[in-house]
Amino acid sequence: MEAKAAVINEPRAKFDLENIKLDTELGPNDILVKIVATGLCHTDLIMRDEFFPFPKPAVFGHEGSGVVVKTGNAVTKVAEGDHVVMAPASCGECENCVKGHPSYCLNFMELNFGGHPTDGTCPYHNHEGKEMGAGFFGQSSFANFSLVKENNVVKVDKDIPLELLGPLGCGIQTGSGTVLNFLKAGPGDSILVVGVGAVGLSAIMAAKLAGCTTIIAADIHDNRLELAKELGATHTVNSKNQSLTEFVRSEINPDGVMYGFDTTGRNNVISDAMGAVRTMGHMAIVIVAADKLELDANVIQGGKSISFVNEGDSTPDDYIPRLIRLYKAGLFPFDKLVKYYEFDEFNQAVEDSEKGTTIKAIIKMPH
Ligand SMILES: [Zn+2]
Ligand SMILES: [Zn+2]
Structure with a gap:
């Protein structure tokens, strides 16, 4: 079938809005989803800039939400017409998946960053018939249709705007899940959140939910700090x-x-x-921007730990509906982070996100 996509043809280039072709012959666990909207995440942009290699032309995008169009014959989790949010791909069978930590799936790299299905097929071709890198985070949501697996769709309620929900699948579960699922901050605790973009602000909202009484937001942009205060930062x-x-x-x-x-x-x-974390305190990081992580020796003494956390260590099928219930109850107002763009404003959304004037861009897909 024909689809429309925002394509990266060259590293560091602008997104080209093109028609592409999807092979919609579905395997037993495949699902075809009509993408309603997609969030734009930092990882899309560092992959555009070749953080590590990915086949080009490429369809990135990993915060998609949409409606199930068609399912393979073994799919039982969802049916045609269901509303879904896409989460990162996981195998469901390895030791970490079985223990309830799909963000640390032992097959995470090949399933999310391999660029092609693991069976060697290539269901995405560009308008010239060239094979495309896709299946990014198991979804490539920068297209108006997406081929995903049963394992990485989460069924969501229909009484909430579907176009809002895509970022729950990455940035928002990363920020909030790191506080709630991984650090397990609790009532009366203190936390310092450094960098209050979409991930950091989600952490602030989660810290408030957890009952933390000292929630410090740090950033270099005063407008973001203002929003952090509104969402629960005490300092x-x-x-x-x-x-x-x-x-x-x-x-x-x-x-x-x-x-x-x-x-x-x-x-x-x-x-x-x-240095601000106390003796026996715990620091979580979600990205290392340089080639090496280098710390002053004096800041890591006293039984402190430091952990690298993927996707908030969440189990999306449980955690995303939970965040939606909190949103409906007015306890997790993540819509305050969002600015919507039309598909033909795609590169504007990228520019605004890189400048920091938009915290979480959501791009509506054309149909
Ligand atoms: Zn796994
Ligand atoms: Zn992301």
């Missing part, structure tokens, strides 16, 4: 000119905070934030 600090270690230890608590959460991936920032 804010513009880290452009101020050390986080110093701010926390002199103005909040000389012992430091129980938890840290870094979304910047920068060595000097992580090191500074680690």
Whole structure:
């Protein structure tokens, strides 16, 4: 079938809005989804810039939401017409999947970043008939139709705007899940969240939900800090000119905070934030931007731990409906992070996200 997609033909180039061809002969566990909208995430942009190799031309996108059009004959989880959010692909069979940690699926790399199905077929071709890299995070949602597997669709309620829900599949579960599922912050705890884009703001909302009583937001943009306050931060600090270690230890608590959460991936920032984490405290990071993670030795002493967390360590089939219930109850207002764009404004959405004027861009797909 014909589909429309935002395609990366060359590394670091703009997205080209093109017609592509999808092979919709479905295997037993395949699902064809009509994409209603997709979030734009940092990982799409670093992959555009060749963070690691991915076959081009490429269809990225991994925060899709849509409606099931057709299912393979072994699919039981969803049926035609169901509303779904797509989460990263996982095998469902390896040791980590079986233990309920699909974000750490032992086959995560090939299933999400391999560029082609593992059976050697290529169901995506461009308008010239050239094979395309797709199946990005098991979904390639920068197209108006997507081929996904039963394992990475999550059925969602129909009484909530479907176009809002895609980012629950990555950025929002990453931020909130790291606080709730992984760090397991609780009532009366203290946390420092560094970098309050979509992931960091989701962490702030989660910390509030968990009953944390000291929630410090750090960023270099004052407008983001304002929003952090609105969503639950008890303190804010513009880290452009101020050390986080110093701010926390002199103005909040000389012992430091129980938890840290870094979304910047920068060595000097992580090191500074680690200095604000107290003895036996725990720091979670979700990205390392440099080739090496380097920390000052004095900030990692005293039984502190540091962990790299994928996708909030969540089990999407359980966690995404949970976030939707919280949203409906007014306890998790993630719609405040969102700005919508039409498909022909795709590159504008990218530009605004890179400038930081838009926190979470959602692009509506044409039909
Ligand atoms: Zn697995
Ligand atoms: Zn993402």
